[in-house]
Amino acid sequence: MxxxxxxxxxxxxxxxxxxxxxxxEAVALMSLSREAQDIFAVASGAPAPGxxxxxxxxxx
Amino acid sequence: xxxxxxxxxxxTVLEPVSRRDDLSDEVLYAxxxxxxxxxxxxxxxxxxxxAQVICRNIVGDxxxxxxxxxxxxxxxxxxxxxxxxxxxxxxxxxxxxINRAIDHRRRRRDAPTEDTVLxxxxxxxxxxxxxxxxxxxxxxxxxxxxRAAVERLPDAQAQAMRLHYFEDADVPEIMARMAxxxxxxxxxxxxxxxxxxxxxxxxxxxxxxxxxxxARPS
Numbered sequence: 001m002x003x004x005x006x007x008x009x010x011x012x013x014x015x016x017x018x019x020x021x022x023x024x025e026a027v028a029l030m031s032l033s034r035e036a037q038d039i040f041a042v043a044s045g046a047p048a049p050g051x052x053x054x055x056x057x058x059x060x
Numbered sequence: 061x062x063x064x065x066x067x068x069x070x071x072t073v074l075e076p077v078s079r080r081d082d083l084s085d086e087v088l089y090a091x092x093x094x095x096x097x098x099x100x101x102x103x104x105x106x107x108x109x110x111a112q113v114i115c116r117n118i119v120g121d122x123x124x125x126x127x128x129x130x131x132x133x134x135x136x137x138x139x140x141x142x143x144x145x146x147x148x149x150x151x152x153x154x155x156x157x158i159n160r161a162i163d164h165r166r167r168r169r170d171a172p173t174e175d176t177v178l179x180x181x182x183x184x185x186x187x188x189x190x191x192x193x194x195x196x197x198x199x200x201x202x203x204x205x206x207r208a209a210v211e212r213l214p215d216a217q218a219q220a221m222r223l224h225y226f227e228d229a230d231v232p233e234i235m236a237r238m239a240x241x242x243x244x245x246x247x248x249x250x251x252x253x254x255x256x257x258x259x260x261x262x263x264x265x266x267x268x269x270x271x272x273x274x275a276r277p278s
Contacts, residue, residue, distance in 0.1 A: 016120035027118070031162050034155060041154040044114045049151040 004029060004036055008043040085149035093140050100137050100239065107150060108133065111157045118161035119168075123251055127214040128164050130240060130248075132157050134216065137239045164214065213252055220248035 007022065015023040029036045038049045080088060080102045092099040108129055116125035132153070135141070142152045210221045216238070223229040223237060234245045 013114075013117045014120075015118055027162050027165060030118075030158055037155050037158045038151065040117075040158060041114055041151075044110075044117050046110050046114065046154055047150065049147060 001035060001039065005039060008039065013040060013043040086144065089140075089142055089149055092137065097137070097239065100133065103136075104133050107153055110150075111153065114154055115157050115161040118158065119165050124164065124168075124214055125161070127216040127248070127251075128160050129157060130216045130238075130244060131214075132160050134238055134240070210252070213255055217248050217252040217255065220245055221252040224249055 004026075007018075007026065011018050011022075015026060018026065026040075030040055042048050080091075080099055083091070083099075083102070085103065085106070088099040088103050092103070111129045111132065112122070112125050115128050116122050119125050119128060135156075136153075141156070142149055146152060147155070207226070210218050210226075212218075213221060219238060220234055223234045224231075229237065231242060231245050231249075235242055238245065
């Protein structure tokens, strides 16, 4: 998971700009691991799992 | 064997959407499962933008991401799936979106690249007048191919196109059956048509190229 975090930090969460082989590995990892999915969601801007969005206000 | 008594009809909750804005996701979800469809709208307002960002990061295309997310919310409305024992609602939703986005990405990668099916089907639809028997068979096959081509569209687009073109449903009916807004339905239909048209244009280019090559003296 450390490597996964590193890749996300270096390349960002947009898989379309990743090298194709690396992007496919990322997809394969996420299809197997909820933790990898949660890390990806956070890297995309989502609140961390278990943390409520501030004020629970609507995102508009 | 005694017949099971029919469940009491659910009471429709008629109150403005704004009254739901302060409710937690979990309460909104529970109300949605209890028949309060407007709770879905609040959940969509709250989560669809983030869901689309996550999805676009995987599928690469914002329009396709929107379709995938709409499909997720449609499934949520139809079947639910979240349970209070697991992750909080938004975490669960993001996981579902990621899984659907991965499915979509893989389906797109594995989809047949040959465009002849669609092009032949649309050409047959444009062909009017009397048709010989062998041509009629070809046209029937082409109709089947057109359906197949529609099925290859992203799920939400395909569903809207099916309802509109094969079941003669108008926009309000599609809105009701897909539990989505007028804008979304119109957008799905527009993009579905564009996708089919683009395929046809690409195929016509290939035809012209092939025809030129055949006509050219060797």
